Amino acid sequence: MKIGIETISMYVPRYGLDLRILAEHRDVDYNKYHQGIGQEFMSVPSPDEDVVTMGANAAQQAMAGVDPTDVRTVIFATESGIDQSKAAAIYVHKLLSLPENCRTVEMKQACCSSSSALHFALATVALKPKEKVLIIASDIARYGLESAGEPTQGAGAVAMVISASPRIMEIGPEVGYFTEDVMDFWRPNYKNEALVDGKYSIKVYMNALEHCWKHYQEETHARFEDFDHFCYHLPFSRMGTKAHLHLARHEKAGLSSKELQAQVDPSLGYNRITGNAYTASLYMGLLSLLDNNDLNLAHKNIGFFSYGSGCMGAFFGGSVLPGYREHLNSSERAAWLRDRHHLTYEEYLSFYNHSLPQNGHNYRTSRHRSGAFRLAGVESHQRIYECVPAGAGASAESVKALAAAPAV
Ligand code: HMG
Numbered sequence: 001m002k003i004g005i006e007t008i009s010m011y012v013p014r015y016g017l018d019l020r021i022l023a024e025h026r027d028v029d030y031n032k033y034h035q036g037i038g039q040e041f042m043s044v045p046s047p048d049e050d051v052v053t054m055g056a057n058a059a060q061q062a063m064a065g066v067d068p069t070d071v072r073t074v075i076f077a078t079e080s081g082i083d084q085s086k087a088a089a090i091y092v093h094k095l096l097s098l099p100e101n102c103r104t105v106e107m108k109q110a111c112c113s114s115s116s117a118l119h120f121a122l123a124t125v126a127l128k129p130k131e132k133v134l135i136i137a138s139d140i141a142r143y144g145l146e147s148a149g150e151p152t153q154g155a156g157a158v159a160m161v162i163s164a165s166p167r168i169m170e171i172g173p174e175v176g177y178f179t180e181d182v183m184d185f186w187r188p189n190y191k192n193e194a195l196v197d198g199k200y201s202i203k204v205y206m207n208a209l210e211h212c213w214k215h216y217q218e219e220t221h222a223r224f225e226d227f228d229h230f231c232y233h234l235p236f237s238r239m240g241t242k243a244h245l246h247l248a249r250h251e252k253a254g255l256s257s258k259e260l261q262a263q264v265d266p267s268l269g270y271n272r273i274t275g276n277a278y279t280a281s282l283y284m285g286l287l288s289l290l291d292n293n294d295l296n297l298a299h300k301n302i303g304f305f306s307y308g309s310g311c312m313g314a315f316f317g318g319s320v321l322p323g324y325r326e327h328l329n330s331s332e333r334a335a336w337l338r339d340r341h342h343l344t345y346e347e348y349l350s351f352y353n354h355s356l357p358q359n360g361h362n363y364r365t366s367r368h369r370s371g372a373f374r375l376a377g378v379e380s381h382q383r384i385y386e387c388v389p390a391g392a393g394a395s396a397e398s399v400k401a402l403a404a405a406p407a408v
Contacts, residue, residue: 003125003173004166004318006132009061009329010287011054012156012274013045014369015341017348019151025345026146033151038237038268042275044343045140045155046368047354048375051078052088052385054157055138056095057371061329062134062159068098071161072131073124076106077114077279079187080140082383092136095373095385110185111139111233112308114158114279115316119175121162126173129164139278141235144193145352152236154275158283167327168290169302169318176216176315178208185309192355201309205239206246208313209305213247216315224251227303227317230264231285235276237268240285243305266292273337282306290320291330298322341369 019039023030033039045054055076063071076089087106107113114137121133138157143149162171184201187194209232216222224247232240244264248255255263267285269292277284282304290297297320306314343351357363360381367374376386 001126001129001164002166002170003122003164004162004170004321005168006161006163006166007062007064007066007327008158008160008168008283008287008290009058010156010158010270010280010284010333011057011061011371012043012277012337012340013049013054014339014371015044015046015343015351016041016274017044017343017345021345021348022151026150036238037152038241038272039151039275041273042151042153043155043277043340044153044348044351046351046370048365048368049155049370050082050375050383051080051138051140051157052082052091052095052383053370053373053375054155055088055136055159056092056373056385058138058157058159059092059096059134059136060372062161063096066132066161068096070130070132070163071098071134072102072128073121073133074098074102074104075117075121075133075135076104077108077117077135077137078106078139079108079110079113079278080138080142081106081108084189088138089136091383091385095387098134109312110308110310111235111278111281112306112312112314113137114283115304115306115314118160118162118171119314119316122171122173125162125164132161132163135160135162137279137283139280141276141278142193143196145349147193148198149194149196152276154271154277156274156277156280156284158277158280158287160283166321168324169320171318172220172316174216174219174316176212176214176219178211178215178313180204180208180311182311184311196309202239202242204309204311205233205307206243208307208311209243209247209315210250212305212313212315213250220317222317224248224253226301228263228300229266229289229297230303230305231267231282231289232264232305233282233307234268234271234285235281237271240264240268240271266295270337287328287333290324290328291333293330298324
């Protein structure tokens with residue numbers, strides 16, 4: 001029985017900041033961002049977006065053509081959760097009107113929980129092949145203003161339906177794991193931004209990659225040359241290149257640097273223009289690879305390395321299915337990415353500094369460009385979500401409410 005990805009889609013906010021603008025305001029040579037870390041543009045969520053709205057927007061697309069009554073499990077992977085108790089999956093379940101006979105959970109282990117969600121989904125489908133699992137990975141990567149992590153910020157969501165009738169990719173059941181208690185990146189409950197030891201986090205990432213690969217080899221006897229392309233967790237795009245060269249050196253891969261670049265480069269494109277999206281980042285890399293028009297990936301084997309600070313890693317493999325291209329919304333994705341609104345520096349600050357009342361007071365969020373779902377506000381300590389009629393724009397009142405922010 002083949003089990004894997006039946007549908008996959010992604011959502012990123014309709015706003016973003018060109019890193020040339022950030023470089024200018026931080027008095028940094030733009031080449032450091034462009035070449036040094038490999039970033040050009042970062043997605044910035046508007047005040048009426050959060051992980052639920054982004055996740056619901058991605059999931060709505062992933063569910064197109066899927067019978068909702070087949071979905072018995074919704075797993076929401078995030079490290080930017082909106083509640084300590086209630087799963088974000090329940091909000092999405094309601095927004096998408098999924099059937100009531102469904103289990104709905106949220107999972108956490110930094111950027112890596114989306115891959116654990118995938119592997120739990122594979123096991124569920126193996127046990128009950130008629131059931132499908134909807135996985136949502138949604139995050140807002142936020143660091144302090146003027147911190148080293150700031151240019152790597154981003155936001156977005158990926159949703160996938162995992163089933164015994166995959167159309168995009170079959171995923172193998174074997175996984176190489178690694179866990180170690182380290183403090184490379186974390187976010188205590190009282191902080192809105194991550195704390196990070198950046199250089200150390202890169203070392204820990206590389207160490208986890210080596211251990212996961214070794215474990216994967218022990219489990220499968222796989223060789224480096226069994227894979228045609230590689231997708232890595234991408235906190236910034238250059239990390240994917242660094243990780244791939246590191247693994248190739250470790251394996252004495254005997255490929256030219258051009259050949260090695262060709263194995264990893266196609267997965268980096270979306271990260272360059274959206275930034276880190278934590279749990280969604282690896283799978284945005286997969287979409288970047290799949291959307292590449294110059295490659296016919298049918299029957300190609302893809303190696304995945306998922307990394308979550310703290311830390312846990314997972315290495316696993318998948319094989320692209322013939323006809324995959326017909327089931328991707330590649331041109332719609334390209335148009336969405338192209339049409340994003342470029343923020344000014346002041347608008348970026350205004351979005352960054354916006355926060356919901358910390359005391360639970362009732363609040364209406366101003367309307368900005370969004371997808372099909374938005375956060376309307378807070379009432380009685382509860383987040384209120386609403387569907388956005390196609391073509392709806394911002395109201396005059398909402399524009400006044402967040403004067404410095406762009407409204408449409
Ligand atoms: P930094 O101190 O700003 O940058 O931190 P740097 O000085 O290390 O420079 C970066 C690169 O730019 C270097 O290249 C420089 O040489 C180069 P490298 O040595 O790496 O080859 N450079 C230039 N290149 C061209 N022209 C120039 C120029 N100047 C310098 N003028 C750092 C960079 C990534 C550490 C920082 O952005 C950071 O702290 N980011 C956040 C943490 C992070 O992303 N860690 C990655 C691994 S951990 C992870 O992936 C998990 C995570 O996603 C969270 C989760 O799991 O939930 C973060």
